[in-house]
Amino acid sequence: MNIGLSSDRRSNVSLARRAYNIRRKAIQMGEVQGQGYVGQALGVADVLAVSFFHAAEYRPEDPEWEGRDRYLLSIGHYAIAFYAALIEAGILPEEELPTYGMDDSRMPMSGMASYTPGMEMSGGSLGLGLGIAVGRAMGLKRKGSSALVFNLMSDGELGEGSTWEAAMSAAHHGLDNLICIVDFNNQQADGASTRMLSSEPVDKKFEAFGWFVQRVDGNDIDALVAAFDAARGHDKPQPRVIICDTVMCKGVPFLESREITHFVRVEADEWQKALAVLDEEAPK
């Protein structure tokens, strides 16, 4: 399945460096606008690094290559993180980074397919992605394609009824070509997700819905690699979910310890400080 991935994209050291690069780019984009969902971006950077440099098949020079794995971003406001990954993956040119959120930019604040190469869907209305992923997985099977569908969603989206319609549907149709990734940072707009509308025990819920379930530390690259490999290698005809417990603002301790909110406050002089903190711990 992984033919075409270079050994560089397989190395754990390199994956840590990729995650660092994604974090760095997200902070740079946040500085452009003076704001952005950097808390989520820092938290999900390891998941994206493993996704784009270990798990998913694609051709940077041809983002619409028919054989690619479809990687759907259901959480539109995570676009800042996703653009960072697309730039790191060579799908978007790095020179566009300073245009983030600007008029005429291909990188709007919320991810939309009509703006950005490599963006497979217009997210943002939360709870859309998994359902669309089900349809794409059905379509790929119809075409006899071996490509996979990844759907990256948030724990907040577990509150949407449509997520569970999709979960039931994926299992009913035996979609073993679908891998759902839940970024469980336990944070949504009004507070902790588990205090808004608790989805716990989320692993048992997915199991009961007929999924192959793994729950991992979403900031542990080795654990993520193992989970993606197990999801790919699983031999039962059922959809797969990887629930990734992540830490908002991961990698920048002074932000991690700040009162965490959905939209983390970063002062004008703190963007450069955040980069400096990241750089101190930069992996090779």
Place this chain on the structure above:
Amino acid sequence: MSVASRARKYQPRTVPEGQQATSAMIASLEAEGYDTVAAPFGNALADLAKTDERIVGLSADLSKYTDLHVFAKAHPDRFYQMGMAEQQLMAAAAGLAHEGFIPFATTYAVFASRRAYDFVSQAISEEGLPVKICCALPGLTSGYGPSHQATEDIAIFRGLPGLAIVDPCDATDVAQMVPELVAHDGPVYARLLRGQVANVLQKHKPDYQFKLGKAQMIREGKDVLVVSSGIMTMRALDAADDLAAEGIDVAVLHCPTIKPLDTETILAEASKGRLLVVAENHTRIGGLGEAIAAACLTAGVTPTFRQIGLPDAFLEAGALPTLHDMYGISRRAVATQIKGWL
């Protein structure tokens, strides 16, 4: 806290002399004098799918009630039963369209427009995907009450950019729209007529052919211009026959595509000095009538304008013939209203 009961008091009802007792289970439309065709939608789609491999069909547990079961029987491997999950129906159709297929997503009009609206908007229309949403029980074509009466589906969908809206009149419209929906490069919402569907238009105009985006004159007349869509074109043609016997000459312009509206044809006809009546099987708010009123006023065309349509209300349950009379969309009620405006 106590809340006053909203349930009605029982009132014994006697059937007036000369009227038949009717019940909510009478679901067929009154369409006297017309031949009928069985399942025109399902048969047309099954036929077209033989030569177009992109076509797939999806149902949310209503294939038998949308005539999609005919397609499912002919092409079982291309039929997806999505279960009673309309949001997922639309999302899956979007996903299949992303992969190059042309999905026909079918359910009842109330569920597509009310329950699944965000998915039709964001998963389908915003992406410009060629999903064909075909829905039974449009407007007042069910006696089950507001849960099944899609009296505002067009108002809901008209505001959605890029979504074409079709309201067919009869079996010819329904069958002929299928290939046109497929040829149209984008999403469509089509109201369906199912089961035994009357053949109306070719009886009045033998060379009639459905054309997406076009309004067509079915009957000429010098006193009144009725512009109508859906089953109201049948009502208008029948009422025009009745009024002709009284010396009133009614033209009927059939406008099955609500969006994009054929303003060129409508304005040309509306400029001829006749009373303009728009007739629709839909609330008078936000449908064909208001669309035509806006088009006329914007163009400076100002005929005397009247609307035949459903009131701004949740409608009663009951038998369709009774309800169509009660709400002014039966043959008799249409004729009476037009006469009263002259």
